[in-house]
Amino acid sequence: MTVETRKVSLTETAETVLQRRYYLKDAQGHPVENWEKLCRRVANAVALPDRELDDYEEVRDHFFSLIYSLDFLPNSPCLMNAGTGIGQLSACFVLPVEDSMEGIFTAVKNGALVHKTGGGTGYSFSRLRPRNATVSSTQGVASGPLSFAAVFDVATETIKQGGKRRGANMGVMRVDHPDIMDFICAKEDQTRFNNFNFSVAITDEFMQALYDEREYALVDPVTKEIVSSLNARTVFDKIVDLAWHNGEPGVLFIDAANRANPTPQLGEFEATNPCGEQWLLPYESCNLGSINLGNFVEGGRVDYDRLARTTRLATRFLDNVIDCNVFPIPEIKEMTMKTRKIGLGIMGMHDMLIQMGLSYASNEGRKLCAEVMKYIRTISEETSIELAKVKGPFPAFDPAINTYTPRRNAALTSIQPTGTVSMIADCASGCEPYFSIVMVKHVMDGDKLLMVNKHFEEIARAEGFYSTELMARVADSGTVVGHEEIPVKWQEIFCTAQDITPSDHIQMQGILQQSGVDSSISKTINMPNTATKEDVRLAYLMGYEMGCKGLTVYRDGSRDGQVLNTKSAS
Ligand code: UDP
Known part of the structure; x- marks a missing residue:
């Protein structure tokens, strides 16, 4: 069977991005690939695990067509590294930081190895003993999680990701860690921790204390003793205050994430990847890919049949990526192969809405996006169940604990930012509205x-x-x-990110999360420069109540040297 490939023309911006960072180059630094060759390289490499199967050649050609047509793009490391000597294809990693010198510096080293290949890392600093706690081996006092986070920051600064991507980190601390106030304020000085996004892991217990206007306990993670308490409102107001000032810290709703943990038998979620769309267990990694929804509107209707075919292929593609991936360290390989998580997401969602004649901020718009996301989730799960019949379910699947039908992948969907791949596909990024017209x-x-x-x-x-x-x-x-x-x-x-209300942003994030996202969503809740702290406070409460697993707010113009500007770009 010959596979039909839709003709595609890339924009000038896409060509520039590809030439600078994606096409393979000769020794003089000149690109030796074009879009077609890149897609062949990626499709050939990702189809390889199926070489013994009857439909191998057909699948390989379908993979080519999938990417070449810009209907679906895998995350950047896959486009850059598949079929090359590097071979590390994932964007997301979470590494544990144990409370020991050995543990901390192992994490620094592992993080460096991940960054070298284009991946981003998330760390939880919640296991580290608080500042001034005793250190028995030296009879001294601990310098605390933040002093160590600074080491991770400097290490990242030093390693440029293969010259193609800057290293990116997420730093997480539980709201009940004794050093939480230091953590919340750490990025107030905008010259520090520039290679990190910092997020506070908010618990349900904290939210209850906030609603009840009372204190909550701070617990030493090593001794498990309650060492003091803080007023929940004071802590919440500080987070709000600083997020209003410059967009950090973000918040992660860690209990909501753990309630949806598909493999609780392997441990709890402590952190996400840098942009927040992927909750992972320590040492897990995940590869992402996004369906370009703008390509699925025909004559004012969503072409669900073609969307289903694309979703099936994209799921199989991402599952195959796990098998041809070259993992940076054995621990990551072991954990990733146990759960086989993938992050199938979307981009060009706003393009779809525009072509359907719907506003991003309307009920009908939200309804359509929820329906589409749910559809993708359903078809992806069906495909994963089918794949499990042929290739086996993910090895950690335990019928005594996991009540769902055996499937090949413990998690299927998440919505990545698509910062670069949406430029290649010439569409609105992820589930965001356009930033300007x-x-x-x-x-x-x-x-x-x-x-x-x-x-x-x-x-x-x-x-x-x-x-x-x-x-x-x-x-x-x-x-x-x-x-x-x-x-x-x-x-x-044609309302943009700045024209719609924060509530419109959060409602979209919430409805997508509820309807079809296993892991999480990378999304910015944009606010006008005139937004008040009360607006930020209400946004966090609304996000929590809508079941979001995290929230990032950003008030226009609040960060020094803001890169994106609605009025000009260079
Ligand atoms: N990421 C990274 N460095 C970067 C950009 C992204 O490590 O410079 C990682 C990070 O984990 C992020 C994920 O890649 O959450 C996906 O980001 P995005 O969708 O913007 O990447 P793309 O595939 O479009 O390059």
Whole structure:
């Protein structure tokens, strides 16, 4: 059977990104690949574990077509490393940090090995004894988790990820750790811990104390003794205060995550990967991939049949990645092979909504996204169950504990940010709304180029309201809202991350989480510069109540040297 491949044209931006960081290069640094060759390299490598199966060649060609058409893209390490000497294909890792010198510096070393191959690492510092606790071997006092986190930070700074990606870390501390106030305030000084995202792991017990307006206990993780207590409101207000100031710390709802732990027999979740979409057990890794939903709207309808075919192939692709992966250390290989987690997600969700004529901030829009995510989850699980029949369920599956049907992968879905792969696919990133509709790009000789969203340009030209002058005004105001030449209907449909309310952002995250996401979701709750601390406080409460497993808020312009700006990009 010949596999049909849809023709694709890459944007100039996509070509630039690919040439700089993805295509293999010769000794002089010139790219020796193009998009087609890259896709063949990746498809051939990822199909290889199936070489003994009857449908091997067909599957290999389907994998090629899947990526080449931009219907689905795996995470960057897979695109960069598959079929090369590096062969490490995953984006997400969580490494344990044990309370000993040996344990801490083993984690530093393992983290360095992961970063070298393009992966991001999450660490929980909750197991480390608090500052000033006794150290029996030296009869001294402990310098505390934060002093060690600084070592991880410096190590990351030193290792650029194969020259292609900066090392990225998530640092997590439980809210009941005695050093929690130091941790919350650690990034107040914006020159410190720049290679980390810091998140506080909030427990249900803490939330209850917050609702009851009372104190909660701080526990020494080594002795398990209650060493003191803090007022929950004081701690919560400090988190809110600093998140309002510069977007950190984020919050993770650790009990919600552990309630959904698919393999509790192997341990508890303590941390996520750097962008928060993947909860993993210590030493687990996960490879991600995203279906480009903007490619699945035909004549104003979602093509569910094609979406199902793509989801089946994408699930098999990500499952195969586990078998052809070259893991950085044996412990990671062992844990990953036990649970075989994959992170199938989406990108271009906003492109889908726009093509369906729905606003990101509408009930109908949310309903559609939830339906699509649920559909992907269902088909992916069916595929994983089928794969288990042929290749066996994940080895840690225990029918006495795991009540679900035996499947090949302990976790199936999560929504990654798609920071780079969405640029290759030319679509809105992950489940985010577009950040702007018209941007000004500063080109080399001081000229300015207007970059207009492809859907908006098409509609504006078709309906006769396109003009360079209007586009310049949209770029200048940072929004399509309020320009009278633009019909109100399109003003609503082209609302961006800044135009919609924080509640709209959280409702979308919550409904996606509830409807079809096993692990978690990377999403930013954007707020205008004028947002108050009360707005941030209410956002966290709403996220918790909607069953989100974490929340990141960001108030426009609050971070020094903010990279993304609605009005200009260079
Ligand atoms: N990541 C990383 N370094 C980076 C970007 C991403 O280690 O510079 C890891 C991190 O674990 C993140 C995950 O890759 O959560 C997915 O990020 P994203 O979707 O933006 O990656 P892409 O595949 O688009 O490059």
